[in-house]
Amino acid sequence: MSGTPLCCSCMSKAPVYLDTSSKLSYCDKCFLEHVYKKTVKTIKHYQMLQPNDKIMLALSGGKDSITLTDIMGRISKRMNGIQLFAVTIDEGVETEKGSYRTEAISFARSVAEKYSIPYKVYSYKQLFGENLSRYVDAKAYSGSACSVCGVFRRRALNLAAKELGATKIATGHNKDDEAQTFLMNVLRGDLERIIRSNNENPEFIPRIKPLKRLFEREIAMYAYLRGYNFQTNECPFSQETVRDKMRVLLEQSNTFISGVYDALLNLQDELIQQLNKDRSTINHCRSCGGPTSPKREICKACEYKQALEVLGTLN
Amino acid sequence: MSGTPLCCSCMSKAPVYLDTSSKLSYCDKCFLEHVYKKTVKTIKHYQMLQPNDKIMLALSGGKDSITLTDIMGRISKRMNGIQLFAVTIDEGVETEKGSYRTEAISFARSVAEKYSIPYKVYSYKQLFGENLSRYVDAKAYSGSACSVCGVFRRRALNLAAKELGATKIATGHNKDDEAQTFLMNVLRGDLERIIRSNNENPEFIPRIKPLKRLFEREIAMYAYLRGYNFQTNECPFSQETVRDKMRVLLEQSNTFISGVYDALLNLQDELIQQLNKDRSTINHCRSCGGPTSPKREICKACEYKQALEVLGTLN
Numbered sequence: 001m002s003g004t005p006l007c008c009s010c011m012s013k014a015p016v017y018l019d020t021s022s023k024l025s026y027c028d029k030c031f032l033e034h035v036y037k038k039t040v041k042t043i044k045h046y047q048m049l050q051p052n053d054k055i056m057l058a059l060s061g062g063k064d065s066i067t068l069t070d071i072m073g074r075i076s077k078r079m080n081g082i083q084l085f086a087v088t089i090d091e092g093v094e095t096e097k098g099s100y101r102t103e104a105i106s107f108a109r110s111v112a113e114k115y116s117i118p119y120k121v122y123s124y125k126q127l128f129g130e131n132l133s134r135y136v137d138a139k140a141y142s143g144s145a146c147s148v149c150g151v152f153r154r155r156a157l158n159l160a161a162k163e164l165g166a167t168k169i170a171t172g173h174n175k176d177d178e179a180q181t182f183l184m185n186v187l188r189g190d191l192e193r194i195i196r197s198n199n200e201n202p203e204f205i206p207r208i209k210p211l212k213r214l215f216e217r218e219i220a221m222y223a224y225l226r227g228y229n230f231q232t233n234e235c236p237f238s239q240e241t242v243r244d245k246m247r248v249l250l251e252q253s254n255t256f257i258s259g260v261y262d263a264l265l266n267l268q269d270e271l272i273q274q275l276n277k278d279r280s281t282i283n284h285c286r287s288c289g290g291p292t293s294p295k296r297e298i299c300k301a302c303e304y305k306q307a308l309e310v311l312g313t314l315n
Numbered sequence: 316m317s318g319t320p321l322c323c324s325c326m327s328k329a330p331v332y333l334d335t336s337s338k339l340s341y342c343d344k345c346f347l348e349h350v351y352k353k354t355v356k357t358i359k360h361y362q363m364l365q366p367n368d369k370i371m372l373a374l375s376g377g378k379d380s381i382t383l384t385d386i387m388g389r390i391s392k393r394m395n396g397i398q399l400f401a402v403t404i405d406e407g408v409e410t411e412k413g414s415y416r417t418e419a420i421s422f423a424r425s426v427a428e429k430y431s432i433p434y435k436v437y438s439y440k441q442l443f444g445e446n447l448s449r450y451v452d453a454k455a456y457s458g459s460a461c462s463v464c465g466v467f468r469r470r471a472l473n474l475a476a477k478e479l480g481a482t483k484i485a486t487g488h489n490k491d492d493e494a495q496t497f498l499m500n501v502l503r504g505d506l507e508r509i510i511r512s513n514n515e516n517p518e519f520i521p522r523i524k525p526l527k528r529l530f531e532r533e534i535a536m537y538a539y540l541r542g543y544n545f546q547t548n549e550c551p552f553s554q555e556t557v558r559d560k561m562r563v564l565l566e567q568s569n570t571f572i573s574g575v576y577d578a579l580l581n582l583q584d585e586l587i588q589q590l591n592k593d594r595s596t597i598n599h600c601r602s603c604g605g606p607t608s609p610k611r612e613i614c615k616a617c618e619y620k621q622a623l624e625v626l627g628t629l630n
Contacts, residue, residue, distance in 0.1 A: 188578055189579060190578075191582055245567075245568075253502050263505075264502065267501065270506050275589060275590070
């Protein structure tokens, strides 16, 4: 007798989500529980949390960081001794309708308030003296606006975490993001970047990525089913990046090598475990004194700032 | 004054080949010299040859192995103490026009004779009791005919090399082949296979790949300019494999990550160097006593043979 398919977990409700890897279908309630448990499993596996951790959530207001905040909020209610606070970095991107982050900040504040998590906004302007728009307008760099923004965002999160006394920064990177980054580094033959990803250095606040084993589509579904609003409009400076190409390559690969995303992340874990020993070499920027790569004399952020200053004197 | 472009090396003849990576153009003579020197450089870099080496050339009769034989023949004339012999493995693939290898064997014999290299043909039938056609017809395996054939070909080359007293087996694998294999192993997350590629184990005759830093197109051009005939018709059992998909992925990647092939091979070299220590673990097949992977009780070749025997008793 064939009938309506049922949720694989409660066996009573109609499913709303099909996990294409395991071929299991979940109803809304069981799906939310499934995602929550998977995140807890990831946190345990990578030993991401220790008692008395002060976790700064990097909360941009998109689906990933909103889901991260929700799940970490739920975890902190069950696990004593974990302190959370959330931070949004405002890049200072001006659009016709005002700042690109305004709407996202309201979504971010809302989920933070739901879990009584202290929330703060830091801006590039306040931290580095200039908005991202100023850099993009001045074209004070080669490469894409996204790569400039990435440099400042990482730096901004590190500065904010130091000011707030965080022991760790939690970001909303998902399985797609992580597999894309790894494949990009492989195709560039960049072993340093492959194993640096997990590097622990006293200059940088350690990062944790509790959602790294969840697909982007799972996270989007979670945020939707939990009723959250999240930022969906794209940054006006965004353009096609190598990461977008990696997304396509991985989607193609997954059609003939099943489980390619997890295979890549497992391989990266293995390489980090076997090679990331005594590699904590880091340099100090001659300009700001902040941490930079062993190959650099001044850090990327200072390089961009100096380029902008030179352009300023010319204009 | 603009004129006809000239060869970048001799600056006198018209170019016939453009190296798209270096943007350098070569005339026929300088191109052949360029390929020869690049091969010598690869041999030196990987320390592939030692005095008194007895090298068995795996000579299928295709463009890669014909070029390999030609270049190794040229090298052996200049380098004393290296002994060469060449072997073709006849899989026993029957086509409407007779055996698939007949034409290839005549091309192979011809280049071997040119350099007075002793030449011998070994067949699956003679080594393992059955032709490949018998396996394919009986469908005594899962997966593709190419993967079955690969298992027997590796085993056949190893047996031939032992019989001939070879110290090394040289194969015609090119840069495209090597990058495809590496990427395939990465996407499968198979670290063992990534670093096993260079494993030295007394049970296996060591393999060298002097053409591994030459593109397939360079080798085809070399064989053509040297006036060789080589096998171009495809094996009737060949079908689209994961390797073909890798070929497409790499061609795509190379359009936005320049030098992706060399980046991958350099990364593999680095991983082998750093991880391939004390890993020479190998098992012995419980059936034939030959070498097999640590995960297997009986080797792949015996598994296929047993499957065929079982099928034989059923028919």
